[in-house]
Amino acid sequence: MGKGRLEAFxxxxxxxxxxxxxxxxxxxxxxxxxxxxxxxxxxxSYALSFVYVGIYWNNHHHMLHAARQVNGAILWANLHxxxxxSLVPFVTGWMGENHFSAMPVxxxxxxxxxxxxxxxxxxxxxxxHHGADSALAKAIGRDFKGRISVAFYxxxxxxxxxxxxxALGVYVLVAAMWLIPDRRIERALEA
Amino acid sequence: MGKGRLEAFxxxxxxxxxxxxxxxxxxxxxxxxxxxxxxxxxxxSYALSFVYVGIYWNNHHHMLHAARQVNGAILWANLHxxxxxSLVPFVTGWMGENHFSAMPVxxxxxxxxxxxxxxxxxxxxxxxHHGADSALAKAIGRDFKGRISVAFYxxxxxxxxxxxxxALGVYVLVAAMWLIPDRRIERALEA
Amino acid sequence: MGKGRLEAFxxxxxxxxxxxxxxxxxxxxxxxxxxxxxxxxxxxSYALSFVYVGIYWNNHHHMLHAARQVNGAILWANLHxxxxxSLVPFVTGWMGENHFSAMPVxxxxxxxxxxxxxxxxxxxxxxxHHGADSALAKAIGRDFKGRISVAFYxxxxxxxxxxxxxALGVYVLVAAMWLIPDRRIERALEA
Amino acid sequence: MGKGRLEAFxxxxxxxxxxxxxxxxxxxxxxxxxxxxxxxxxxxSYALSFVYVGIYWNNHHHMLHAARQVNGAILWANLHxxxxxSLVPFVTGWMGENHFSAMPVxxxxxxxxxxxxxxxxxxxxxxxHHGADSALAKAIGRDFKGRISVAFYxxxxxxxxxxxxxALGVYVLVAAMWLIPDRRIERALEA
Numbered sequence: 001m002g003k004g005r006l007e008a009f010x011x012x013x014x015x016x017x018x019x020x021x022x023x024x025x026x027x028x029x030x031x032x033x034x035x036x037x038x039x040x041x042x043x044x045s046y047a048l049s050f051v052y053v054g055i056y057w058n059n060h061h062h063m064l065h066a067a068r069q070v071n072g073a074i075l076w077a078n079l080h081x082x083x084x085x086s087l088v089p090f091v092t093g094w095m096g097e098n099h100f101s102a103m104p105v106x107x108x109x110x111x112x113x114x115x116x117x118x119x120x121x122x123x124x125x126x127x128x129h130h131g132a133d134s135a136l137a138k139a140i141g142r143d144f145k146g147r148i149s150v151a152f153y154x155x156x157x158x159x160x161x162x163x164x165x166x167a168l169g170v171y172v173l174v175a176a177m178w179l180i181p182d183r184r185i186e187r188a189l190e191a
Numbered sequence: 192m193g194k195g196r197l198e199a200f201x202x203x204x205x206x207x208x209x210x211x212x213x214x215x216x217x218x219x220x221x222x223x224x225x226x227x228x229x230x231x232x233x234x235x236s237y238a239l240s241f242v243y244v245g246i247y248w249n250n251h252h253h254m255l256h257a258a259r260q261v262n263g264a265i266l267w268a269n270l271h272x273x274x275x276x277s278l279v280p281f282v283t284g285w286m287g288e289n290h291f292s293a294m295p296v297x298x299x300x301x302x303x304x305x306x307x308x309x310x311x312x313x314x315x316x317x318x319x320h321h322g323a324d325s326a327l328a329k330a331i332g333r334d335f336k337g338r339i340s341v342a343f344y345x346x347x348x349x350x351x352x353x354x355x356x357x358a359l360g361v362y363v364l365v366a367a368m369w370l371i372p373d374r375r376i377e378r379a380l381e382a
Numbered sequence: 383m384g385k386g387r388l389e390a391f392x393x394x395x396x397x398x399x400x401x402x403x404x405x406x407x408x409x410x411x412x413x414x415x416x417x418x419x420x421x422x423x424x425x426x427s428y429a430l431s432f433v434y435v436g437i438y439w440n441n442h443h444h445m446l447h448a449a450r451q452v453n454g455a456i457l458w459a460n461l462h463x464x465x466x467x468s469l470v471p472f473v474t475g476w477m478g479e480n481h482f483s484a485m486p487v488x489x490x491x492x493x494x495x496x497x498x499x500x501x502x503x504x505x506x507x508x509x510x511h512h513g514a515d516s517a518l519a520k521a522i523g524r525d526f527k528g529r530i531s532v533a534f535y536x537x538x539x540x541x542x543x544x545x546x547x548x549a550l551g552v553y554v555l556v557a558a559m560w561l562i563p564d565r566r567i568e569r570a571l572e573a
Numbered sequence: 574m575g576k577g578r579l580e581a582f583x584x585x586x587x588x589x590x591x592x593x594x595x596x597x598x599x600x601x602x603x604x605x606x607x608x609x610x611x612x613x614x615x616x617x618s619y620a621l622s623f624v625y626v627g628i629y630w631n632n633h634h635h636m637l638h639a640a641r642q643v644n645g646a647i648l649w650a651n652l653h654x655x656x657x658x659s660l661v662p663f664v665t666g667w668m669g670e671n672h673f674s675a676m677p678v679x680x681x682x683x684x685x686x687x688x689x690x691x692x693x694x695x696x697x698x699x700x701x702h703h704g705a706d707s708a709l710a711k712a713i714g715r716d717f718k719g720r721i722s723v724a725f726y727x728x729x730x731x732x733x734x735x736x737x738x739x740a741l742g743v744y745v746l747v748a749a750m751w752l753i754p755d756r757r758i759e760r761a762l763e764a
Binding site for chain 2: 389390393394396397398400401402404405407409410411413414415418429432436439440443447561
Binding site: 384388394398399402454457461464465468469471472479484486489 | 580584585587591592596600601620623631634752
């Protein structure tokens with residue numbers, strides 16, 4: 001089975017997720033800068049989530065690029081990942097509206113954690129289908145960044161209840177770590 | 192006429208349907224876990240509908256994969272299916288907001304029933320166009336799962352007025368039955 | 383310049399237009415059938431607009447299928463068509479919310495009229511680019527159905543202020559006329 | 574790395590941006606023309622933004638058409654452009670709701686300015702990857718229109734606080750300048 005429609009459908013869903021998040025930034029009634037002030041945390045959480053969803057699209061793009069075909073298990077592992085990503089707009093809005101208070105910041109981490117684990121499951125399904133000796137399997141490798149991200153999310157969830165800003169700092173740190181594109185897969189493909 | 196744009200358009204519509212459903216989960220104003228409690232049934236119905244729309248995308252993907260070309264009747268049979276799927280976010284929201292009371296649960300079943308019948312009509316239009324001896328026709332076969340689903344939806348609609356939770360259980364059962372990917376089409380294509 | 387991205391972008395916009403219209407059907411708070419009654423006109427106008435947008439997608443699909451390449455003028459003629467189609471959700475919602483009263487029904491016709499004229503402009507831009515002797519030009523021909531639709535919309539706009547239901551009847555009639563797929567282009571392509 | 578998915582994802586995001594803007598035009602409750610009057614500035618700002626987003630799609634289409642492949646830096650430069658474009662619906666709604674008062678008109682210009690600079694960064698990333706002697710680099714050239722647009726946006730932002738209508742006039746002027754399609758790239762490709 002070809003991977004074309006899986007990529008097209010994922011592109012569609014991720015494009016919608018990344019765009020409808022902006023609808024949480026409700027247009028204010030006032031016409032001065034003060035009217036925008038309550039939106040600052042909403043904007044900050046929007047920008048953070050935009051980067052995260054962008055990272056997922058980027059990595060998804062790289063991983064599927066290395067794949068040759070898909071099966072039923074991969075289709076569902078992919079939908080499972082999209083499910084958790086589809087909750088990002090909700091937790092982004094909740095975190096922004098409540099100015100980064102403990103529970104919303106923790107729940108934001110939970111959704112990131114679930115998405116991270118869903119990405120891992122998808123990677124494993126792809127490796128199983130292509131074989132442990134495939135270029136794809138070598139490219140994904142031990143997925144050090146994926147594992148450490150999941151650990152960081154757990155730390156951030158715990159930190160939320162001590163100091164939500166520290167937890168937010170961890171989310172920014174993980175995003176920064178991923179912004180560096182995944183050279184491993186690029187290198188493996190070139191080799 | 193090629194099937195490429197039909198697939199692309201369907202992917203777009205299904206991607207939007209599966210994603211805008213999450214907009215029914217309105218961001219609560221409170222910042223504690225209690226603020227999320229009223230959203231639990233909304234979340235449950237969202238997750239169920241996500242799986243259902245995912246199943247439709249999956250089966251649509253398989254069926255169109257086996258198709259070679261489309262005609263006007265197929266284009267409209269496809270739009271008819273998308274019409275009923277487009278109502279899923281509405282009935283999902285209504286069912287979630289009313290905590291699975293009788294009428295919304297029944298209407299949810301009606302929309303699933305109409306979508307199931309529209310899928311059947313689309314399959315028949317494809318078979319007529321490709322011929323009863325085509326690989327596609329053999330792959331779709333008697334569509335036992337499709338027929339039994341429609342029967343189950345009718346049972347669930349009736350059950351809604353006796354016990355809505357039983358009806359919901361039937362919906363979960365049908366979804367579980369479909370989560371097992373349609374090996375018939377995969378097998379027929381390989382043969 | 384290839385036509386691939388023009389088709390993909392148009393598919394995306396039309397898919398979003400056809401799907402976000404359903405968001406105008408706000409989930410009611412009540413849980414019985416009576417709660418749905420105020421939504422009946424909204425649903426009827428949604429179904430009508432779904433068919434209209436479906437017709438535009440269908441005809442757009444056929445026309446672009448016959449095209450070989452695009453230029454700047456065609457890109458903008460296409461965006462112009464998408465602009466008027468993007469107003470369909472707004473007039474659909476207004477017409478539904480006001481139970482088919484005169485002014486909303488007339489404005490609905492105005493948007494259909496503008497979209498019809500924009501489609502004509504796009505067809506002419508395509509013919510100019512491909513030449514009057516091209517298969518595309520022959521396929522589009524004198525576009526009898528397109529011209530008569532525009533005349534019907536004008537009649538319906540005038541009728542709205544006499545009897546809005548008559549105007550609505552004209553919209554249904556025009557939609558029915560288009561539901562029959564455009565065999566001319568199919569025939570010309572086959573020849 | 575192929576450019577196909579980058580184009581598809583950008584098409585998706587831009588299609589959603591251009592379409593969800595119309596959701597800011599809330600359906601009014603009244604049924605006469607007077608009910609539409611408060612929507613006139615919202616409609617005007619919607620039409621202006623539709624043209625701007627259309628211009629970006631058009632230019633993006635041309636530029637990527639001339640590109641042969643993409644790398645990580647290009648992916649992120651593209652997401653950066655999409656980020657600023659995703660804010661267009663918000664500033665469009667704010668400007669429309671406040672009838673073109675100073676601050677919203679200025680912020681509209683800021684978002685256009687950031688998008689213009691993001692487009693420049695993307696063009697540079699593409700040139701770096703394809704080489705200064707590539708057809709792409711020659712096609713983009715010194716990008717006179719891009720540079721002058723950025724200068725105009727700065728002027729308009731300053732003008733907003735003197736006379737917002739003058740600033741709006743500058744936005745319309747820049748849009749008109751871009752509506753003339755970018756013949757340089759077309760010519761360079763043909764040569």
